[in-house]
Amino acid sequence: MQRAYYVFGTIVCLVFIYSIQQGGKFLDVGSVTPVRQAGVYHK
């Protein structure tokens, strides 16, 4: 159980670093999914 915690905690730390690298992905952003589309309104 303890070893599982060490592995799990390490994974959490890595995911946390990844989220920061991606500019706050996951909890800090809303569910904004980028869409590539033609004919976007342009002034």
Place this chain on the structure above:
Amino acid sequence: MAGDRDPQFDDDALRAGIESSMNSASTPKDASDDRGPTERSAGGDKPAVTTFSCRNCGASVTVRYPGHSLSAACESCGSIIDTSDSNFRILAEYQSKLFTAQPVIPLGTRGKLFDKEWECIGFMLRTDVASAYTWEEYLLFNPYYGYRFLTRNKGHWSFVTMLKEKPEIVSGFVSKHGMPMPQAFYKAQNYKIFYIGRAYVSFVLGEFYWKVKKGYEVDMKDFINPPYMLSSETDLTEKVWSQSEYVEPEVIKTAFKLKDIPPRVGVAPNQLSPLTKQWEKLKQVWIVFFIFICGVEFVHCSTSANVNVFDKFYMYETNAKAKDTITSPVFTVGKDVSNIQINFHAPVNNAWLYVGGELVNDEDNTTYPFEQTVEYYSGYDGGESWSEGSRDSSILISEVPKGNYYINMDIEEGDYPAGYVHLTDQFHVWVKRDVPTFMNFLMALLIVSLYPIWFFFHSRKIEVDRWSDSDFSPYTSTSSDD
């Protein structure tokens, strides 16, 4: 323990001979049927096992260590006999046949504990006067090292050594419930008070180095510091201290080669919590995770640019009942991958402003759609002013690659009073890139702390169980005292 009878076993002169006795005193059942006292010598002038007839029932009684044992219990009738008396006078006639007990470690059994061989020669039950709770005590003997005790309490075993030094008692501490909580200090260790009461000998089997009496009462105090416990026993003449060390039942079973051993129940006062060592390790690892996550967050916050890349005010018409579509000028996001925070401020009062928009990459038309509402309501009700909502709102978009962007916004508004037709107001839009974030930080901390938190409370439960039989439990709530 037989508190008032510290054996002070330092009689070097006896050791050589008694060692032979240890080797020769085989089983308790090998006594002959002789009616008079006899001695079986293992050879020469060595001390020997003594067998004599019980003056109450006539059954043979064996004394394995004559000269050391001052009393023995007849296994047949339970009478306690003074073995130091040449006529083997009866100290106590007989014990109730309705109340008998069988020792888990048969008398005469030898076992190796703490690298020394011990022979179990006596067995007694002690009973708490107030609660009638009973525990077992086994008298062990080794000719080189003297006497020790084993206690069995709810299946938990402790190895007991009499102390020559007197622990220091401090009585100044008072619990939160106003109860005095004396503490004992011994060899630089602090022991907490666990039990104060009075106990008596309720059953006896085997031989003892003092003149044991059924019903003999002493005042007892137990202080704990797992895996140790200090106990004091006080009678009218003296006070004796002993120290017990918790022993795993499997160790006892192996040492004395017992086929079966009753399971333990609950947590013993001096049982070392199996979680204590784990908790120490777990705490260290958790601190590493905590420092790491905080460090990463600190670096993240201190290196985030958090700069404005776009800032502009727009006008809109209140109660327009139609969407205004606004497109911002193109602005540049200058980092490989960054987050974008789009912020709005509108001076709404008891009204709302809705923005349905999209962040658009000017080069490949990748869009990031979003919706935001700015609403603020306030009033005065029942003598109190109130407000809800905010005139500020923002949305964060992650993983935005560098490039040129613009924002399309559809504006709607509502709840303005009817008289606000064709009035104009302005709202503020500004965009920041590379904004420091916190939610992932807090969530990471929470996730890595969940198991330690659970572990802490699980560990605490063991302590609560340990103290459940004590009048001095630090975990007893005030309400339960009522």
